Amino acid sequence: MKKPFTGFCFSLLACVAMPIHAIQLTGITEIHDPATIQKEENTYWTFSTSNGIDSRYSTDLIDWKFNGPTFPEGTWPNWINKYVKNFKGHFWAPDVVKMNGKYYLYYSAFATTDSSFESAIGVAVSDSLNTPKWRDLGMVVSSKTEPYSPYKLPTNTIDPGVFKDANDNVWMIYGSHYSGLFVAQIDPTTGKRMNNIRYPVAGNNGKWHELEAGQIQYINGYYYLFANLGDCCAGTKSTYYVVAGKSDKPTGPFLDKNGVDLYNGGGTTVLKTKGRYIGPGHFGYFNNNGQHLVSIHYYDGTTDKGIPRLDLLQMSFTNDWPKFTRNFTLQKSSNTVMTSIEGRVAIVSRLSGKVLDVEGGSKADNADIIQWTYDNRANQHFDLKSLGNGYYSIRASHSGKAVEVEQQSTVAGADIRQGTWTGGTHQQWKLIDVGAGFYNIVSRHSNLALDVFNFSTENGGDIRQWTHLNGINQQFQLKYVP
Template sequence: MNNPAKPFLALILFLAVNAHCAETKFAPLPLEGQTFIHDPSTIVKEGGRFYIFGTGPGIRTKSSPDLIHWTNGDSIFRAPPAWATKAVPGLRNSMWAPDVIRVDGKFYLYYSVSTFGKQTSAIGLATSPTLDPSATNYFWTDCGAVIESNTNSPFNTIDPSAFLDADGKLWLAFGSYWQGIFLTELDPQTGQRLGTNSPLYHLAWNHSIEASCLTRHDNFYYLFVNWGQCCKGTNSTYEVRVGRAEKITGPYLDRDGKKLTDGGGSPFLETSGRFIGPGHIGIVDDGNTNGQTQFSYHYYDADTQGKSRLAIGKIDWSDGWPVAVNDATNDWQLVWHDEFDTNGPPDPANWNYERGFVRNQELQWYQPENAFCTNGLLVIEARHEHKSNPNFVTNSTNWKTSREWIDYTSASITSRRLREFKYGKFEMRARIDTRLGSWPAFWTLGATPGIRWPAGGEIDIMEFYTGTVLANFGYSLDRKTKWLAVKKPVAELGGDAWSKEFHIWTMEWDEKKINLLLDGKLMNHLDLADADNADRGNPFHGPVYFILNEAIGGNSDGDPSQTKFPIRFEVDWVRVYQRSN
């Protein structure tokens, strides 16, 4: 942020396994709290929390503010609905493999009632206007059975998976063993089948298949299914296979062109280390359309005698096929984070403020009141307001004191002397305003006492101005600032549509290198061996602190005079991981 000529970057480093390997070496995100679950649903974000549902009495529920820390909630049903005990005689209150989907502002929850190992089964539906149990309108309405099966059926109606296609049509995939996975269209208004005789499409078959999940990427629909046996702890043989189709109704083919109805299926996720029998995946619905796909699933944990735990992974796309990304997250430990979930000013244990006119002849006056937390976001708001400069000095030649008036205000918060880190993975999820004059940044400066900028080093994890996203490294070479900068025009990223979405910027930093990424794609790289200062040694082997700010104009050449204010820099979270060793 100290030099407008430098570009800014965003980062995230993922090391993908070979997409063609039969065994996927994969480790999920490090989760904390109450993570025991079986047959997890899709994870859906509403407001500032994520919600998930699982097999158990009355349908188990969990929620999290950040996908990392999970707590249990109350079950959906106190007792099974009357129709369910009639459809499945002897049914207790255990309901299986729920799935949840958001449709036109309300939530449909599908679930199974069944007799283990038999086709006497049914899929039910409950609806609610919200997933938040604290909301006044939180209430689940039982809508009865959607589809049933018996010993004369070619399928078993368990493991529902709901999906909205590219045309806005609502579908339900389901099935287990017998003849495999089937699909039927639903009425989006009711969540029920279009009719009792509406078409059923056969999607996949294997001698042991269940737990289907549909998603779409680019021009294909993808069907994930489980092969093998579940529910046997560390002896479980669950694995996830995948196929794709041009139409949601199929036919689905694997990489080798074999139909899934003929037993085809390309490997996606298998047992690896302590993560035994992974399965029942769902695509995380977090409202994020930036192309980064996350998925949930359960596995049997060899470290806890085979108990079933929740896991969350990430998907990369290689040659049109999904790959479970291995970014060695099992070696990372979450050491600090701010989710900005408490309304009011930023947490004073994490952040302090810069004040006044600070750098780069920028137009804004920094003041604390322009930074606040609301609805699970940190908002740094730049405003067009006119007031006198309290530091004004007549005939001053210093730009900070020669301005009689303040025309713009904003905020800059810093973790200096509060949260400082050496090495690790630093991530921010945020949305930036890309209109003319806006100059937001997420960056670091060296925290080593007595070493000032630029000798202390600067890393711009995210910076934007005049239509360009930048990623930069800055340090002192021959007592002059050296910049290693990368620029990416917003027009190439997606233009106005890109600007309306949240994105993830990442820095991965160790003793040898730094990588900066935007939405998982590498933007800039620095080998630390090439970054020695001429006079102060290497600046990137010492601790750093964060700065989050929204500047206006100044040396960025961004004229804000025609821009309608306010301008907002919105941050969902900032997280720091470090290696466990």
């Protein structure tokens, strides 16, 4: 396990390190299909498969409390009766995302019919999770409105997984057995689909398949698709396991380690039964101030029937492929900020208070790196990733391109640009802690430091490399962004 880094506490108060051991969640942990964890103020929330869509909350990610259903049991939005006529109020596999300052809860309704099934995904919205007032917005997608596959199989419209791409566009992966898993773009102003276009991303080329519980996340310049295979919902006899693929685009294709498209039956196994943790499933990703956390459910092998429980793991990457551990440290300050050296950050100049910015939001090679007032744009966010050799790649989140020294120069004053990742030493950077939460960022190639040129405090001030002097114009704070 990588040694946790403790330098990014955004508080003048000291960090407190918890000892490394297997994380054991407490409280009301019985759950199935936990939604992606969301944080509002100092409280973490998740939702689950249940009558009425139950929720649970925690103030420390460890001890969980029950908060009851979103919809009063025995009631549900009236539109469901039209699209899922035999529905009885048991909602499946919700997911929650924050858009435009509001929380959108996506949920599945499913029921069998005499000859087949009917299913649909709906969405509700609330201004708050801590003090929720849910307002249903209606149907997003349904089995009645989705086209059949070329092999005459319907789309099982369940298991919504909502995510944002590198440019903060919102997408939803959905689907299950039958014709496949699909991605559609979501309009963040309505919570509904942007259009009727859908992209097939996982399955068996339109034939029957068993993938379900899809989630996609953009991490370190790649889109990772996680989904489940095997049998769920059978307690200790469950055979659920998680497979993954990755892509350069939110719409795929997603390839496994062997280069096989997940839509053509591919999928690299990344998480499976281990000891008491039987049938792990329903992946959810939570970027906890740079620390890659994953929520799942598992069936507890220490209980007679295999009670489904919430689990929390830490995810890291080797050669761009995920691995997981339950033995990890939560670095806490008194305001419950947890830290890690990897993750998505804004890089803030100590001199000017402005952030590194890819000029004009360009995605092209050789686009200039400048400083600009922070306004939460994707071209002001960078993904830090350890290369395992003491150096890091720094990739612009909107383009996936790497911060690099122009033309591999070793001359002081050479410009800093973005370029396609090659792994060259001109794209590798050392982070040197200079105290008070600030860092020098030094090129492996030239041994020169990132520098706000000519001590500029203006928007558009150029970022270059210069002799490493640890001046205030060479000191940067790394502020994690979700």
